[in-house]
Amino acid sequence: MFDEESNSCDDARHFAAIGKKGKENSDPDLEYKFKKSKKKSSKEELLESQMQCYKRLSDLLEKSKCYSMMLLNRIDDINLSAVLDLKNEAIKKNLEAEKLKNNKSSSSVKKRGRPRKRKNDEVDQLVPECKLARQSSGRLDSRVGDSQKDEELPSSSSSSMQPSSQDDFCNSTMNNSSEADDKKLDALNDEKKSQNTVINSNSSSSIGGVKISDDAMEKVHTDENTYKQPVLVSGGTLRKYQLDGVSWLMKLYINGVNGILADEMGLGKTIQCISLIADLICIDIPGPFLICGPLSTLYNWANEFKTFAPEVPYLLYYGNKTERMNLIPKIHKPVHVPSQNVYVKPVVITSYEVVMKDQRFLSKLPWQLLIIDEGHRIKNSKCKLIKELNAYTSPHRLLLTGTPLQNNLSELWTLLNFLIPEIFNHAGSFETWFDVNFLENVDNADEQIVQEEQKSNTLSKIHQILTPFMLRRLKTDVDIVIPPKKELLVVAPFAEKQKNIYKSIVNRTIAQLNEYNNDPYEALADEVSLADDCETLMKSRSLRASTRRKSANYKLAFADDNDEMQDEDSKSGSAKGDDDYEVDDDGLSAWVDAVIKSRQESESLRSVVNKNDKNSVFKEQPLKLCNILSLLRRCCNHPYLIKDPRLEDDSGKLLTTEDIVECSGKLKLADRMLKKLKQKGHRVLIFSQSTQLMNLLEDYCSFRKYKYCRLDGAMKINDRQDEIQRFNDEDIFIFMLSTRAGGLGINLTRADTVIIYDSDWNPQCDLQAQDRCHRIGQINPVVVYRLVAANSIDQLIVERANAKRKMEKMIIHKGKFKSSWDEGLADTSNTGSSYKFVDLNELVKILKETDYDDVIRDDTEMSDEKLDSLLDRSDLIQVWNDRKSGVIMSTSDSNVASNCTGLEK
Numbered sequence: 031m032f033d034e035e036s037n038s039c040d041d042a043r044h045f046a047a048i049g050k051k052g053k054e055n056s057d058p059d060l061e062y063k064f065k066k067s068k069k070k071s072s073k074e075e076l077l078e079s080q081m082q083c084y085k086r087l088s089d090l091l092e093k094s095k096c097y098s099m100m101l102l103n104r105i106d107d108i109n110l111s112a113v114l115d116l117k118n119e120a121i122k123k124n125l126e127a128e129k130l131k132n133n134k135s136s137s138s139v140k141k142r143g144r145p146r147k148r149k150n151d152e153v154d155q156l157v158p159e160c161k162l163a164r165q166s167s168g169r170l171d172s173r174v175g176d177s178q179k180d181e182e183l184p185s186s187s188s189s190s191m192q193p194s195s196q197d198d199f200c201n202s203t204m205n206n207s208s209e210a211d212d213k214k215l216d217a218l219n220d221e222k223k224s225q226n227t228v229i230n231s232n233s234s235s236s237i238g239g240v241k242i243s244d245d246a247m248e249k250v251h252t253d254e255n256t257y258k259q260p261v262l263v264s265g266g267t268l269r270k271y272q273l274d275g276v277s278w279l280m281k282l283y284i285n286g287v288n289g290i291l292a293d294e295m296g297l298g299k300t301i302q303c304i305s306l307i308a309d310l311i312c313i314d315i316p317g318p319f320l321i322c323g324p325l326s327t328l329y330n331w332a333n334e335f336k337t338f339a340p341e342v343p344y345l346l347y348y349g350n351k352t353e354r355m356n357l358i359p360k361i362h363k364p365v366h367v368p369s370q371n372v373y374v375k376p377v378v379i380t381s382y383e384v385v386m387k388d389q390r391f392l393s394k395l396p397w398q399l400l401i402i403d404e405g406h407r408i409k410n411s412k413c414k415l416i417k418e419l420n421a422y423t424s425p426h427r428l429l430l431t432g433t434p435l436q437n438n439l440s441e442l443w444t445l446l447n448f449l450i451p452e453i454f455n456h457a458g459s460f461e462t463w464f465d466v467n468f469l470e471n472v473d474n475a476d477e478q479i480v481q482e483e484q485k486s487n488t489l490s491k492i493h494q495i496l497t498p499f500m501l502r503r504l505k506t507d508v509d510i511v512i513p514p515k516k517e518l519l520v521v522a523p524f525a526e527k528q529k530n531i532y533k534s535i536v537n538r539t540i541a542q543l544n545e546y547n548n549d550p551y552e553a554l555a556d557e558v559s560l561a562d563d564c565e566t567l568m569k570s571r572s573l574r575a576s577t578r579r580k581s582a583n584y585k586l587a588f589a590d591d592n593d594e595m596q597d598e599d600s601k602s603g604s605a606k607g608d609d610d611y612e613v614d615d616d617g618l619s620a621w622v623d624a625v626i627k628s629r630q631e632s633e634s635l636r637s638v639v640n641k642n643d644k645n646s647v648f649k650e651q652p653l654k655l656c657n658i659l660s661l662l663r664r665c666c667n668h669p670y671l672i673k674d675p676r677l678e679d680d681s682g683k684l685l686t687t688e689d690i691v692e693c694s695g696k697l698k699l700a701d702r703m704l705k706k707l708k709q710k711g712h713r714v715l716i717f718s719q720s721t722q723l724m725n726l727l728e729d730y731c732s733f734r735k736y737k738y739c740r741l742d743g744a745m746k747i748n749d750r751q752d753e754i755q756r757f758n759d760e761d762i763f764i765f766m767l768s769t770r771a772g773g774l775g776i777n778l779t780r781a782d783t784v785i786i787y788d789s790d791w792n793p794q795c796d797l798q799a800q801d802r803c804h805r806i807g808q809i810n811p812v813v814v815y816r817l818v819a820a821n822s823i824d825q826l827i828v829e830r831a832n833a834k835r836k837m838e839k840m841i842i843h844k845g846k847f848k849s850s851w852d853e854g855l856a857d858t859s860n861t862g863s864s865y866k867f868v869d870l871n872e873l874v875k876i877l878k879e880t881d882y883d884d885v886i887r888d889d890t891e892m893s894d895e896k897l898d899s900l901l902d903r904s905d906l907i908q909v910w911n912d913r914k915s916g917v918i919m920s921t922s923d924s925n926v927a928s929n930c931t932g933l934e935k
C-alpha cells in the first residue's frame with residue numbers, strides 16, 4: 031500500500047540528500063512539488079505523492095532502459111569493427127612471449143651457466159625454500175582467546191597453508207626486486223601500450239578512467255558464443271555457462287557498469303572472477319585488483335587462483351597490524367607474468383574486517399576492480415562495511431552472491447544502490463515506487479499474490495529494472511552434472527521432560543503478559559525469574575547443577591545478523607504464525623502474536639523515548655523480550671542448554687551419560703539416524719546456529735566415539751583450514767559447523783549428508799550451508815535432513831523462512847536473469863512501455879514450491895521401518911544413474927545436460 035507519511039518522509043530525506051550531494055542530482059520539478067505540497071490538503075497531497083511515485087518509477091524505468099540501450103549500442107559498435115578472434119590473438123601473443131623468453135633465457139643461460147628449463151619448471155625453480163617452509167609448519171591452537179584481537183593470522187613464513195603462488199610472489203619479487211619495481215611496471219607496460227593504437231575514448235576511458243586500447247578491446251569483444259577461455263586460466267576448463275558469465279563480466283567491465291554475479295552457490299563464481307582478472311591482465315590492465323570476503327573464504331580464493339590461474343600473482347593480505355604492515359610492500363611490487371610478458375600487481379585478497387581497519391591506506395590505492403565476495407554482507411544500508419567500501423574508488427565494482435535477496439526487497443535495493451547509485455539513487459524511496467507489501471506479507475494467500483501481480487505487474491517491473499545488472503543461473507539451468515539432492519523436513523517429538531520445560535517457558539511468559547496486562551516492558555523485565563523457573567524445573571528432575579560451562583548466556587535474539595562471523599544462536603527475525611500448538615492450545619500462537627506486537631510497540635516507543643532520553647530504561651526491553659525466543663530455541667535443541675546438569679570428574683571433564691541423548695527429542699532421533707548413516711558409509715555435515723549446542727554435540731560424539739571435525743566463528747582461519755583439510759583427507763564421520771561461519775565459501779564435497787540441526791530465520795543461510803557439499807566435485811546424491819521439534823518455535827522459524835524464500839523466488843525469478851546479456855537487454859530495449867510480463871502460471875508454480883521434498887513426522891518415537899525409509903536414498907541413486915547415462919549420450923546438448931542436474935520436484 032502506498033504510504034503517504036513514509037513517502038513525505040522519504041521525500042524529505044531525498045531532498046536532504048540532494049542538498050548534500052549538490053545540484054547535479056536535484057530535480058527542480060520534484061523539489062518545487064515537494065515544497066508546494068506542504069500547503070495542500072491531505073487528499074491532494076496523497077494524490078500528488080502518488081503522481082510523484084509514478085513519475086519516479088517511470089524515470090527509473092526510463093533510466094534503466096537508456097542505460098541498457100547505451101550499452102547495447104556500444105557493444106554493437108565495437109562488434110561491428112573488425113574483431114580479431116581471441117584465440118588467434120592469444121596464440122600470437124604466446125608465440126611472441128615464447129620467442130622473447132627464448133631470447134631472454136638463452137642470455138641468462140650464458141650468464142648463469144645453467145641449462146634452460148621448461149616454462150612451468152621455471153616457476154617452480156623460484157620457490158624451493160618456500161615449499162620447505164610450508165612443509166615444516168605445524169598446527170596451531172584452535173581458539174582465538176580474545177575476540178577483540180586483530181585477526182590472528184600467520185606471517186607468510188609460518189603458515190602451513192601459505193600457497194605456492196604466494197611464495198612465488200614473495201620469491202620472485204625478491205629475486206627481481208631491483209628490476210621489477212613500480213617504475214619498471216609502468217615503463218614496461220607503458221611501452222607495450224604505446225605500441226597499441228589510439229585509446230578508445232568513447233568506450234572505457236570515459237567510464238571510471240579505465241583506458242583500454244583498441245587492440246585490447248578487439249581481444250575481448252567477441253560475443254559470448256565465441257568467447258574463449260582466458261589464456262592465463264590454464265588449470266581447468268571453463269564450462270559453457272562460465273564462459274558466458276566471464277563474457278558478461280567483461281562486457282560490464284569495459285562498459286563501466288557495475289553488477290552482481292548471482293549464480294547459485296557452487297556454480298563457480300570464483301573461477302569466473304579469476305578469469306575476468308586473467309583477461310584484464312591480457313588487455314593490459316595490470317591491476318591492482320582487490321577482492322574482499324569473509325575470513326573463512328580467503329584460502330579458498332587463494333587455492334582457486336593457485337589451481338586455475340597459477341601465473342596470476344595474488345597476495346593474501348590479513349593478519350594482525352604488524353603482519354599486515356609487513357605485507358604492504360608486496361602489495362606494491364609488480365610481478366612478472368611470463369606467458370604474457372607483463373608485470374602486474376598481485377591480486378589482493380583480504381577480509382571485510384581488514385577492508386574496514388585499513389581503509390585509510392587501502393582506499394588510496396588505484397584499484398582497477400573491486401570484488402565483494404558474499405556481497406549480501408552489505409545488504410543493510412547502515413552497516414559499517416558499506417560506508418568504508420564507499421571510500422574505495424575503482425572503475426568497477428562487482429558483487430558476488432549466491433543469495434542476492436535474503437529477507438526483504440530493501441536489502442536488494444541496498445546492494446544496487448551501492449553498485450549503481452546513479453540509477454538506484456535513493457534506497458528509501460524504493461518502497462514508494464513499488465507496492466511490495468503484497469509480496470512481503472507472509473499471511474497473503476498465493477491467489478492474492480497472483481491477482482495483485484495481474485493488476486500491478488510489480489514483479490515484471492522489478493525484473494525489467496534488474497536485468498541489465500544481474501546474472502543469475504541455477505544449477506538446473508546449466509551444463510553441469512551434479513548429483514541430485516533432496517531435502518526432508520524431519521519433525522521430532524519432544525522428549526517428555528523437555529516438553530515440560532518448554533511448556534513452562536510458554537506458560538510463564540503468557541502469565542507474565544496477562545499479569546501485566548498491556549505493559550510488555552514490565553512483563554518481560556523479570557526474565558531472570560523465568561530462567562530461575564526453568565532451573566527449578568531442571569532441579570526437580572534430580573539433575574544436579576554442577577557444570578564447567580556457564581548456564582545459558584542469553585544473547586540477543588535480534589542481534590544484527592550482519593555482524594561478521596556472527597554464529598551464535600541469536601538471530602535476526604520475527605515470528606508470526608497460527609499453528610496448532612498442542613503445548614498450550616492456542617497459547618503459543620497468542621503468545622507469539624503478543625511477542626511480536628509488544629516488540630513493535632516497544633521499538634516505536636523506544637525510538638520516541640530515545641530521542642528525548644538517551645538513558646531511557648526502555649532502551650533494552652525489546653531485546654529482552656526476544657531472549658525468550660532464544661530460550662525456547664535452546665529448549666528445542668537441547669535442555670542442557672538451559673541448564674547443564676552434568677557433574678565433573680576429577681580432571682574437570684563433564685561426565686556424559688546416555689541422558690545427553692535421551693533428554694532431547696531431536697538429538698535422540700539424530701542419534702538413531704547417525705548410527706545407521708555410519709553403517710552405510712555416509713559422511714555427515716551437521717549445521718547449527720549455536721556454538722553451545724556444538725559443544726554438546728562434541729561431547730555426544732566423544733560419548734559415541736565418532737570421529738569429528740568442528741568449525742565455528744571463533745576459530746582462527748588456519749585452524750578452520752586445518753579442520754577442512756582434515757575432513758577432506760581423513761576418514762572422519764561428522765563435521766559440525768556453525769551455520770554462519772561454515773556456510774560460506776567452503777567446499778566439503780566428501781560429505782553426502784547434511785543435518786540442519788536448527789534452522790536459521792534467514793533461509794538463505796541454510797541453503798548456503800547445504801551447498802557446501804552439493805556442488806561441483808560432489809559425486810554422490812546428497813540428502814539434507816532438517817530437524818524440527820514438533821509443535822514448537824522451530825516450526826514457526828521454518829514457516830517464516832519458507833515465506834521469505836517464496837518472495838526471493840518471485841523476485842529473483844527463476845530463469846529471469848540467466849538470459850544472456852543481449853537477451854536481457856533486449857527486453858528493456860523494446861520501444862514503448864512493453865514489459866516482459868511474468869508468466870502467471872509460472873508464478874503459481876513458484877508459490878506452490880517448498881524447499882523440502884517431504885515431511886517426515888511422528889508424534890511418538892519413529893519406528894525402525896520408518897527410520898529405514900527416511901534414510902533410504904535408492905530413489906536418488908536411481909535418478910542419478912539414469913541421468914548420468916542420459917548425459918553421456920548427449921553431452922553436447924546443454925539442454926539435455928541441464929535437465930540432468932539437481933532434482934526436480
Ligand SMILES: Nc1ncnc2c1ncn2[C@@H]1O[C@H](COP(=O)(O)OP(=O)(O)OP(=O)(O)O)[C@@H](O)[C@H]1O
Binds near residue numbers: 296777801
Ligand atoms: N570449470 C571448473 N572446473 C573444475 N572445477 C570447477 C570449475 N568451476 C568450478 N569448479 C569447482 O567448483 C567448486 C565450487 O566453485 P565456487 O566455490 O567458486 O562456487 P561459488 O559459486 O563461488 O559458490 P559459493 O557461492 O558457495 O561460494 C569449487 O571447488 C571449484 O574449484
